[in-house]
Amino acid sequence: MASNTRRGPTFTNAPPRALRGEIVVDEATARRVRRARLRRVLSGVAALGAIVALIALYLSPAVRVDDIEVVGAAQVDPAKVRELAALDSDSMLHLNTSGAEEQIRLLPLVNDVRIERHWPQTVRIIVSERQPWGYWQVGDTRYVIDSEGVVLADVPPAEGAPVIKDSNPVRLLPGDRVDLDAVQLTRTLIERVPAALALNIVSFEYSVAQGLALVTDAGYRVVIGDSQNVDYKLAAWKAMEDQLGRESMPGHVLDLRFRDRPSFQ
DSSP states (O other): OOOOOOOOOOOOOOOOGGGGTOOOOOHHHHHHHHHHHHHHHHHHHHHHHHHHHHHHHHHOGGGBOOEEEEESOSSSOHHHHHHHHOOTTOBGGGOOHHHHHHHHTTSTTEEEEEEEEETTTEEEEEEEEOOOOEEEEETTEEEEEOTTOBBOSSOOOOTTOOEEEEOSOOOOOTTOBOOHHHHHHHHHHHHHHHHHHSOOEEEEEEETTTEEEEEETTSOEEEEESSTTHHHHHHHHHHHHHHHOGGGOTTOEEEOOSTTOOEEO
């Protein structure tokens, strides 16, 4: 027999809200979260503002190159230096100084170069030019050269500078290069011959066929050729003098170009 017992309301123990994926925080924690979000927003706005300010400064004519000073250029044309630097109207914030220096060094009369920024709109290019060392003589014309054989403008070297007489009928211009090996060999012989042989060198001669030769104050000529085996050549020279005697050598030619086969004529 069915029961007519009346049932009361049913109650369910629902789980707390936090267990359904929601986090309930107190007011203090909520304030800290809001402040952290605000700081992140303000930091983003500040960073964006800084970027915009930098872009505006980069594009501003207030920091564009307006004046290029060239210092130390006596033989080199300052206008050519400015042209190769190609820094006009560039931003001072992003100058390609290394590239400009590399281009300027291509000028044959430039030994070195340094570029400086002088804010807000000036660039200074400091040029170090090649220095005179001696003369390369063709016929009656003497050309000033530096220690690397580069022909310079009319800037005379020191008194008593070496002279290398070239038998080839060539015409040289500032920036041209003569035989570098002959120049370097001349420097070596000037330093070593007086000490090694107690001789002084009166003059130097150069030709494509023979290379470098010299005339001593003892009155004879020595053909060195090139800078290879210089130590051996000097030793052979001294041995020849010891064997023949210096008094018998004036008016003759000692040829040291061929290893193990020096000749005396």
